[in-house]
Amino acid sequence: MPVQRVSGVQLGRTEDELREEAERGILTTTVGKAVAWARKNSMWPATFGLACCAIEMMAAGAAHYDLARWGMEIFRASPRQADLMIVAGRVSQKMGPVLRQIYDQMPEPKWVISMGVCASSGGMFNNYGLIQGVDTIVPVDIYVPGCPPRPEMLMYGILRLHEKVQREARLK
């Protein structure tokens, strides 16, 4: 029976040992890596649509692009149930504290995707009204460029975040 290497999972065995393990139906890893694998395959995003990027985010979640393929079709309205915040759109000065409060209410571990150029740097709105980059108020893991990014670009960002989660393999 052929053994397929799972991306990001370090098996640490020789070919023969793996073959033997696979025949026994047992695969060994660390707890941290197993937990990270579970986390990345079932991320629950908080709904944080702020502008036109949110339309693309919704499209990514809907049938055509179908985020459910990565176990993340449920956008939670409560930050207490979410571990990923997709900041989709421009953040006004007045929305800044609200965004930070929602971030603070999310349980650890948590990640942030800054979707689109406005969330990442203020974008075309280089003025007094908007926060010039959401990374000034929350730590951002992945920046997705575009105005707005297409669902494929968001999905690519999400997949890169999955890699990061697996790589960090942290257990908190």
Added chain:
Amino acid sequence: MGPGELAERIRQRFPEVLEARREVTVTVTPGELTSALEYLRDEEDLSFWFLSDLTATDWPSREPRFWIAYHLQSLEHAHRVRVKVGLAGDDPRVPTVTPLFPTANWHEREVYDFFGVEFDGHPDLRRIEMPEGWVGHPLRKDHPLAGVPTQYKGAFIPPPDQRGV
């Protein structure tokens, strides 16, 4: 009443009346403002009961620097008038018209927020659009158009191209 007739009618009481492109503009001093708006509202043949807009303009090189414009409309007579009042640049303040027109409450808060004009006697003069505690009045001409720092809970974070690594 047509605009010419209306201008003539208002000129009987307030001499500074301009009629241009079928628009009537009355210029008054800050001291006259309340009585002028009350007069325009309460006279039977004028009946300007509706304050459709209240806004400001900033002319940094002129004195008076700030001009507040009150746009009044009469729904009975279907005519409109603009009342203008000029304010000093160093300490712009004007009496509130909220007791006359309750809708002026939020409009005056907006002008206060964006231009820093004080409305004496206003019941609740707070910022309305920008966050509380925000520093500056962004629609003043001397406020920079771009490259402004992000203000967040007392911190000033420089614009992205000035942050360094």
